[in-house]
Amino acid sequence: MTQELTSPSPAPQAPGPGRGPGWWRDAVIYQVYVRSFADSDGDGVGDLRGARERLPYLRDLGVDAVWLTPFYSSPQADGGYDVADYRAVDPLFGNLQDADDLIRTAHDLDLRVIVDIVPNHTSDRHPWFRDPELARQRYVFRPGKGEHGELPPNDWESVFGGPAWTRTDRGDWYLHLFAPEQPDLDWDNPDVHAEFEAVMRFWLDLGVDGFRVDVAHGMVKASGLPDIGHGQQAKLIGSQVLPFFDQDGVHAIHRTWRRLLDGYGDAHGRQVIGVAEAWAPTAERLALYVRPDELHQAFNFQFLNAPWRADALRAVIDASLAATTSVGAPTTWVLSNHDVVRHTTRLGGGLPRARAATLLMLALPGSAYLYQGEELGLPEVTDLPDEVRQDPAFFRGSQAGGQDGFRDGCRVPLPWTGEAPPYGFGTGGSWLPQPADWAALTVDAQTGDPASTLELYRTALDLRRRLPGLGDGGMSWQPAPDGVLAFTRPGLLCTVNTLPHDVELPSPGTPLLASAPVTVNGSVAVLPGDSCIWWAIQTAGR
Template identity: 85%
Template sequence: MTQELTSPSPAPQAAGPDRGRGWWRDAVIYQVYVRSFSDSDGDGIGDLRGVRERLPHLKDLGVDAVWLTPFYASPQADGGYDVADYRAVDPLFGTLADADDLIRTAHALGLRVIVDIVPNHTSDRHPWFTDPELARQRYVFRPGKGTRGELPPNDWESVFGGPAWTRTDRGDWYLHLFAPEQPDLDWERPEVHEEFAAILRFWLDLGVDGFRIDVAHGMVKAPGLPDIGHGAQARLIGSQVLPFFDQDGVHAIHRTWRRLLDGHREAGGREVIGVAEAWAPSAERLALYVRPDELHQAFNFQFLSAPWDADALRGVIDSSLAATVAVGAPTTWVLSNHDVVRHTTRLGGLARARAATLLMLALPGSAYLYQGEELGLPEVTDLPAEVRQDPAFFRGNGQGGDGASAADGSGDGGQDGFRDGCRVPLPWSGALPPYGFGPGGSWLPQPADWGRLSVAAQTGDPSSTLELYRGALELRRRLPGLGDGEMAWQPAPEGVLAVRRPGMLCTVNTRPGDVEIPLPGELLLASAPVAAGGTSAVLPGDSCVWWAI
């Protein structure tokens, strides 16, 4: 008899996340974009108390850790990635006591906490930069070109568009690879190294379990700050080594930080990890960031950028695994984050998004989820200009536009090239905005049809995306060795991938139509209804299926 199954077979309660040393090697880590997760005080902006109150959702989802985007004191010129004080919580998000409460509550639930560190640049309101003399000792300042110094020191462009230099009242210029409100620090200065070591120790003392290092490829600039020679430089990020990105000197900084983190553990503390947000032109160069004496993980943007094509996906998976195995590190996998178009939209629909997620969670290594992807949220592409807050939107053709296309690897499915569309606050319950996000409104408007996508609406519905994620994460824990064990490709029809893992076979049909295959075993979980009976099974188009073997 033919059966149609989409939900997992019954499984025992998942074990707690504390697996001892090396927990990060196969961890599933959930990214919280704090201002859009949950609002506790009614100002329309998510905050730390809101995150703490919603931690049971993450526990029920089955993740191992939560990564919090910056909540530090900031003028918010770039969503908090312009930090004015690395040891203070911005009043928008609460207090230091709220951060302490969040960390303690997470630990009580068996969840680890990773915080963002932004070392490439600070806010222009940071005390170092507001002091003109101190600024020139700790940031990248240069005289201008031209007869009166009226031209920028070189041709570098901001990732957000426009020149990467701003002239001061004194007539010199300072470097900002992002917004003008984000001046680049000069990492040739020992005071900068000392300050960030102290910042890391401050948060270690508060109990964090890891640091996600923003622009981990950017702190060191090529000697002499040479010209690049042409424009549209944002397109080049991740495709080649640039004078301002992926310079070899950044690795000395990461080795220093690794010694600091290891020293914390050796002194009787927790095992704390460093995670690199690094764009590199190849899997081999990305693997340099996770050598044994450097960071623990690096985001695998090559996988995020891969198109929905069996050969392309297999190529990225193979190259990613080969590069990290060579240095003894686990591979990470990610499909969405706060800087790219949500993969439901980017890949061309929810069916592909669900299938891509099951493939990702079946691969060896660690996986990162972005808030709302467990609900199948699409990119919001129709935000009016007057509500947008992404600085890229206001600066032209940098990351917002061609740069965003390069970053996420696709122009498919309604991409508008800016980052606000993936940052719209989450729907938790109810039929009308703000869908339980908080007692007030929301800082970005939510679509009128998101009630059907809320946590409450999807909970208990075996066909929902939320229950698909819960089932996949439960099985991932239950099958020994699935997270960090061996994998092998199996023969499969054209357009289909078959990945053998411990106790399981994962089949992915990237074709739009059905494909019949020999029945591999008992169906565990599927992203779409599967017809299985006798000796064969039919894989729906754009689907992924897990089979017990």
């Protein structure tokens, strides 16, 4: 049942620094994976009250907005992405009053709040799916193949591995592109459209500033649900158009939502946004999601997946900027999130390479997303015991052509303070075990240490706010040796050495910030391997 509030919804926040029109075009948005951020009640699981209590930390870090992963009523078959009630908070995370309090506190701290919405599928415990007649109207059901319907309707595979179909007691089959507990909705049914518009209005009325749309490339399936013809389909996501992902029909849904968001914002004196989690095979197809009448942002997974090579990074940056510029949208950069290996580990060069990649990302035109813990330099936890893992793909995936099933390694709860687990995360342990050697990575241990990754992030975000040349706008590549990237923004030059060894370059200006110590001798600068430096320069005409 939908929960009730004991106090009115918050009034629209007044504009402040970084909160004016078009705030999202250059915003830095911090992803809070709620169950792993901060635990207020000692049950070992992060919650909304814990997140609210830590919001001053995010304000001081220098971000503009917070994105919260799902905290809705859910059996938690897939970390909350299996929603049973979109208007209720799961007791694991608190209640609706806690959500209201968090939004109010965030606005008081000049932070905007983005929440997840999950429109491709619900939980199998959702009231619609539990009603056999409603289920067959509002979800994707098909008769099976074979003499007695004993075979799945087609050869589609779940992202988590194995068939994407489950047979019911009635003998027909339902589609689930993820876990069997996550049946796919049928977006040909107008009731589905009406329900999600109502859900959006519910949370907008509570004061949220936007939605991150989970699987924004889903919802619409190719007519006739054609076979793909081969296995290992999860490996094709983001590299080619599949009959169940990135179909052109999804854009009509996003246009409807954009009208809703714009109309709501205009009526309430606010600017609310939609953010697409969209895996598309090219930058050009990704840009379709951020046309002027669709969503405001789309995660740039091509950049996230780019190898640490100057030529590859430049190619992705150029393609991304060209595609988004063609539709008048900003590019949205990201290096880590709750579904991928942390970039400290993924890029292969440890903390030095991760720090350099971060300064590169924060110097690029557009908006940037940070994933909780990357500001601490947290590595992927690769040695979790099998018995503690909860990623549904772990139990289905690797042996059945799905994801590798190791997403838990980036979801280990944050270390805040102290010398031993749970490092101030809460008083009752943590739902995934934290490494015993994280004491030096806690927030407290890094605060005030100018060499720490946390202070690097704080300084970079402070400069990004204060320097008018950063954020939204243009950039210009500059000549550089092989393995080195150099580009200018107004008043700033960013130089990135992707090589494993030192590179000697002419010193172009005054060093502002570097991911590693840079030696400057007169007109010559020595950049360490895997490093990035921001220089203050004189811009023509200034």
